[in-house]
Each structure stands twice: as structure tokens, then as C-alpha cells.
Amino acid sequence: MKKGMLWIVLVVFLLFSSCIMLEEVPSKTPTAAAYTQTAVQLATKETATGTSAPAESTATKEVAPTETVVPSLTPTSLPSVTPTQLPFAIQADTPVYTENFGYPDAGCNWLGVGGQIFDSDGEPIINLVIWIRGSINEVPFEAIALTGTAEGAKYGPGGYEAVLNNAVLESSDAFSIQVLDLNGNILTEPYFFDTFEQCDQNLIIINFARR
Numbered sequence: 172m173k174k175g176m177l178w179i180v181l182v183v184f185l186l187f188s189s190c191i192m193l194e195e196v197p198s199k200t201p202t203a204a205a206y207t208q209t210a211v212q213l214a215t216k217e218t219a220t221g222t223s224a225p226a227e228s229t230a231t232k233e234v235a236p237t238e239t240v241v242p243s244l245t246p247t248s249l250p251s252v253t254p255t256q257l258p259f260a261i262q263a264d265t266p267v268y269t270e271n272f273g274y275p276d277a278g279c280n281w282l283g284v285g286g287q288i289f290d291s292d293g294e295p296i297i298n299l300v301i302w303i304r305g306s307i308n309e310v311p312f313e314a315i316a317l318t319g320t321a322e323g324a325k326y327g328p329g330g331y332e333a334v335l336n337n338a339v340l341e342s343s344d345a346f347s348i349q350v351l352d353l354n355g356n357i358l359t360e361p362y363f364f365d366t367f368e369q370c371d372q373n374l375i376i377i378n379f380a381r382r
Contacts, residue, residue: 259288259350259358262378266364270371273325273332279339279370285325285332286378288318288350293380295319295329298353303333304361305346312346326376341368350379 271281284303288296297319305312314333321330335346347361364375 257357257359257382259379259381261359261362262289262380265376265378267376268367268372269374269376271374273322273374279373280337281334282336282339282366282373283332283334284346284348284364284375284377285321285330286376287327287329287331288379289329289381291381295327297329299358300351300353300355301331301333302349302351303335303346304349305335305342307336307340307342307345335366339368339370339373340366342366348377 265286266284271277271283273285274281288299290296295318297317299318301316301318303312303314303316312335314335316331316333318329318331321332324330326332343365344363346366347363349357349361350359351357359379362377364377366375367373
């Protein structure tokens with residue numbers, strides 16, 4: 172009887188121990204939280220190694236501004252030549268400041284420049300471009316004239332004329348004058364000249380001659 176009871180106690184003890192061991196063994200099936208944690212770890216690792224870095228945000232990316240190049244009509248944009256390479260130069264003893272004899276009724280309400288261009292034999296040349304630039308009261312000024320077109324040939328058969336202002340004006344090197352051909356090739360360097368407020372000096376005569 173005692174031996175039978177001993178076997179029963181032994182069987183119960185073994186069953187009880189098996190239940191405890193089964194409860195202490197963790198499940199090997201990964202949970203959703205485990206998958207999430209693993210994905211985060213992989214993403215962090217890839218970013219650190221540079222194999223799959225996230226795209227750079229365009230909201231914080233600094234883009235260097237594009238330089239805008241604006242074309243200039245100043246003499247520096249023209250072909251680089253020395254004065255001795257140019258075929259014409261300002262004639263000696265000019266500019267000459269005199270009273271406006273072409274429009275005597277205008278009086279002091281006129282300011283202009285005129286003259287001629289001569290070849291090496293002293294003959295006037297027509298169809299050359301006179302380009303005048305300057306500033307009047309800080310306002311840019313530009314005028315174009317053509318030799319041989321001056322009204323009444325008051326300066327000679329190859330004369331040109333350009334009106335600068337409707338009143339006499341005191342200025343120092345505020346205007347430049349330059350000669351070009353009809354194709355835009357420069358024939359002289361730009362020459363700067365003054366203007367005066369005196370009514371008997373409101374016409375500036377500037378001649379050019381071939382070197």
C-alpha cells in the first residue's frame with residue numbers, strides 16, 4: 172500500500188514540474204512590436220552607413236543665387252584696342268566753343284555739338300556715325316548723328332550736328348563723342364568735352380581727321 176502511494180506521489184510531482192517548465196519557456200513567435208523595433212534598427216543602421224540615406228529636404232536646402240549678367244553699352248564692352256590702332260583722331264585745335272550761328276532765334280535755349288570728319292587728303296567723309304553719350308542732371312543722355320546730314324551744310328559738306336539740351340549747361344567731362352562706321356566698328360576712342368552756361372559758347376565744334 173505504501174509502495175502504491177509512493178508511485179502516485181511521484182507521478183503527481185512529475186506532472187506538476189512539467190507545467191512549471193512549460194509556463195517558463197518564452198514564445199519564439201515575433202510580435203508586431205518586435206517587427207517595428209527591428210525595422211527602426213535597420214533604418215538607423217542604413218542611414219549611418221550611407222547606403223540608403225533619406226532624401227534631403229528641399230525646404231532647408233540652400234541654393235546659391237544665379238548670377239545675372241546684364242549686357243553693357245559702355246565703352247568697356249567694345250573691342251579692346253589702343254588709340255594708335257584706330258584710324259581717326261580728334262582734329263587739333265578742337266573743340267571750339269562759339270555762338271550757335273545755325274539757330275540764332277534760339278539764343279541760350281539751345282546747346283549742341285557739330286563738325287566734320289576729314290580723310291588724309293583733307294576731304295570730308297560722309298556716312299560715318301557720331302555717337303555722343305553723357306549725363307544731364309544725373310539723367311543718362313545719348314545721341315546719334317551721321318556725317319553729311321547737317322541741315323544747310325553749315326559745318327561743310329561732311330557736317331554732322333547733335334542737340335545736347337534745350338538750354339545752356341555747365342558741365343565738366345559729362346559728355347563723350349566717338350566715331351564709328353555703319354557696321355558699328357569703332358574708328359576713334361571716346362573723347363570727353365565740357366559745356367558752358369555762356370550763351371556765346373553753346374555750340375561746340377569738334378572735328379575728326381584720319382591719322
